[in-house]
Amino acid sequence: MKIGVIGGGQLGRMLALAGTPLGMNFAFLDPAPDACAAALGEHLRADYSDPDHLRQLAEEVDLVTFEFESVPAETVAFLSQFVPVYPSAEALRIARDRWFEKSMFKDLGIPTPAFADIQSQADLDDAVASIGLPAVLKTRTLGYDGKGQKVLRTAADVVGTFAELGSVACLLEGFVPFTGEVSLIAVRARDGETRFYPLVHNTHDNGILKLSVASTDHPLQALAEDYSSRVLKQLEYVGVMAFEFFEVDGGLKANEIAPRVHNSGHWTTEGAECSQFENHLRAVAGLPLGSTAKVGESAMLNFIGVVPPVEKVIAIDDCHLHHYGKAFKTGRKVGHANLRCQDRATLQAQILKVEALIAEQ
Known part of the structure; x- marks a missing residue:
């Protein structure tokens, strides 16, 4: 089988x-x-909206998937005329637009921060008066890793902010006093079978994921699975989807979804019986899903801008290096380390060792 990837x-x-x-x-x-x-694999070097190369891709492969949600939904809809595409264009259309996404959460009874659609500075002023400060203004599309957004803490921050973000459609979200950030990786097969990985605790730095630690028997696992199942069924979804939540007052508020394999699921390569990557491919290809059970105690640490010396990373027991082969650049994800240990105490000790290597760079 040949898989096309956007x-x-x-x-x-x-x-x-x-x-x-x-x-x-x-x-x-x-x-x-x-x-x-x-x-x-084969590299078709072309714009994501190039119809000739999209047709060429469709002719060469058995099905198509995508690795990021910034691809135009129109591209997926176009490809779907010629070849199966998973996830669907409709799932992508909703997931890539924060207004559609939050509106879906609300319709499905999934708690979210207060939000408002912003089309002008006047809209922003009105929404701030209603929602209050602090709040976060985000572009409706294309923002990721902390980009395309601004935290508004005072009235002075609000002035001119719509223009600062490019005068494009935005979403204002009320600030959430959360106690933690967690994510759930789910996979849904063509026949509707759904499996979930353990909830992951996430730590961010300047909007970029820094550390993910897989949990054991998290008390909010069942609630996260319930909320996620509602979305997967609504979208008739096929493949892996990531759900990001805020922990608030002993419950969860939905932050966003990602219709693809996700950074916070990288630990599954060594830390689960079947990784998110293999399970995504199994789902889209119509193959039986693999076990999402955790193997040992696992964590993932991102390498941002630079990968520490390989020999130092792999010298750490229980550490598995994933180097992306990308040019080093400030703020760019260029690799990660997965840790898989026998117990939580050892895992915490090894996390500190990898963090020390990162700090040396």
Whole structure:
């Protein structure tokens, strides 16, 4: 089976690494000449909206998936005329637009921060008066890793902020006094079978994920699965989806979804019986889903901007290095380390060792 992937970054790369043992081949559509997934399959270098190359991709593969949600929903809809595409164009349309996303949560009875659609500075002024400060103004589309958003703490922060974000459609969200950030990785097969990985505790730095630690018997696991199931069924979803939540007053408020394999699920490569990458491919290909059970105690630490010396990373017991082969650049995710240990105390000790290496860079 040959899989077409829209996007050729590290997520596409890790999909290919997971799919190759299953006898799958890959083709990546990505305009970047140095797409890091290109070494693991055919590279069609073209814009994501190029109809000729999209047709070429459709002719060469058995099905198409995508590695990031910034691809235009129109691209997925176009491809769907010629080849099966999972997840669907409708799922992508909702997930890539924060207004559609939050509105869906509300319709499904899933708690979220207070929010308002912003089309002008006047809208922003009115919404701030209603929701209050602090709040976060986010572009409705294309923002990720803390980009395309601004925290508003005082009335002075509100002045001119709509123009500062490009005078594009935005969403204002009320600030949530959360006690923690967690995410749930779910996978849903073509026949509707759904499985969930353990909830993950996440730590961010300047809007970029820094550390994910897989939980054991989290008290909010069942609630997270309930909320996530509502979305998956509503969208008739196929593949892996990530759900990000705030822990608030002993419950959960939905932050956002990602219709793809996700950074906070990278630990599953070594820390689960079947990784998120393999399970995504199993789902979209119509194969039986794999076990999402945790193996040992696991965590993932991102390498941002630079990967520490390889010999130092792999010298740490229970540490597994994933180097993306990307040029080092400030603020760019260029690799990660997965830790899988026998007990929680050992895991915490090894996390500190990797963090010390990161601090040296």
